[in-house]
Amino acid sequence: MPTTRTRPVRDRFEDSEALRALLNRLHNAGRGAWRTDPDAAALMRHAAQKYAALAKKHSLDPWEAASAAFEAMRGAATRRADDPWAVVTRAVKVTCIGEERGNGLLCSVHQARRPRYSVFHDAERFSDRENPLTDYHPAFHIAPFTDTDVDKADADGPGQMVDVGSAVEDTIALLGLLRWRPETARAAVEYVTARLALAPSRASAFEVLRRDRQARALLDLPAASWRGLLRVVLGAPDPQLAHTNAGRGVLLRLLIGEPLRALLADDDLVLAASVAAPGLDPGPEGR
Known part of the structure; x- marks a missing residue:
């Protein structure tokens, strides 16, 4: 008896045109579609797996990357793009970088994306280094009184x-x-x-x-x-x-x-x- 194989979920969502079709259907379904549609839940699980390595690179949880993908997928520009996945991937990458910089600078992601804030190094605690910060940082040194x-x-x-x-x-x-x-x-x-x-x-x-x-x-x-x-x-x-x-x-x-x-x-x-x-x-x- 011949066996039939169903198309894996991953292959179903990896195709850009399939993603576009799903995004258009969710958009046309109106409010609540992302919450009730089973394909939307499967798409989010796929996004979490797809961007797990990128999230790990920036010290984030995979579902934080999936959240960024969700925000990008809801935009009209993603549905109209030549390659929707390219738009989503770029948005997730930018968000992960901003999240990482915001966590390092102890500020919001919105501020971390601005050049005047992103040029600074990450905040350091006194206990982060083997030698106390006061031993080598010039900000804690007082010139000898001559x-x-x-x-x-x-x-x-x-x-x-x-x-x-x-x-x-x-x-x-x-x-x-x-x-x-x-x-x-x-x-x-x-x-x-x-x-x-x-x-x-x-x-x-x-x-x-x-x-x-x-x-x-x-x-x-x-x-x-x-x-x-x-x-x-x-x-x-x-x-x-x-x-x-x-x-x-x-x-x-x-x-x-x-x-x-x-x-x-x-x-x-x-x-x-x-x-x-x-x-x-x-x-x-x-x-």
């Missing part, structure tokens, strides 16, 4: 800028008031400022001077006094303290207009300079 930034770092500071010579003399006077011998204070401050003038920043000058054993020998200063002097005059090198009084140091604070009496009212500064004065017992670490 002496060339003095004129703009504290525009709202307490006073006007003063010349370097006056700042040096006031620094020497401050140390003299805080148990430093005048001749030692002058020699040390002048040496520090001379090396500072040759360095690209206060932080680099601090590191060079901290390891300068010859300077310590010439000034006859113990290690604790030398380190304490550098912290008082140049400020702490810690970047987190760069914009604090401890990080600026006496010399910079004088340069940005702080008066000497204001520095003498800073208890932390007075204590640090007094403890660093040579002649006091530096303890075992400073010997």
Whole structure:
């Protein structure tokens, strides 16, 4: 007995003219035809299978691609096109790309399709990378505070800028008031400022001077006094303290207009300079 084969659903819908005929019939049937017609349901299942790979490529569900195909099939341009499936495929591709960009940019598909939004990269979470974003992204970096930034770092500071010579003399006077011998204070401050003038920043000058054993020998200063002097005059090198009084140091604070009496009212500064004065017992670490 000969067997007959019915035409598979896939082959029935793959033909463009068959698709056109079905779309015209659904259109002429009026409202509700897409919901009740069994061929419409079969067509949507076929569309989900047909565009499943395209949807997966753009990290979407196959039925999201089928939904885009449904919207394209309802248009008059699809029914009148030379190749209806080509129109549907192009519409599904554009929609999938827009959906993917919208999900990446955390915006609507309508915005993601616009060039002024689509040029941006996808949004990133801090936990998406092995290294924290703050370690390498320039938006989270703060340029080191150098002496060339003095004129703009504290525009709202307490006073006007003063010349370097006056700042040096006031620094020497401050140390003299805080148990430093005048001749030692002058020699040390002048040496520090001379090396500072040759360095690209206060932080680099601090590191060079901290390891300068010859300077310590010439000034006859113990290690604790030398380190304490550098912290008082140049400020702490810690970047987190760069914009604090401890990080600026006496010399910079004088340069940005702080008066000497204001520095003498800073208890932390007075204590640090007094403890660093040579002649006091530096303890075992400073010997």
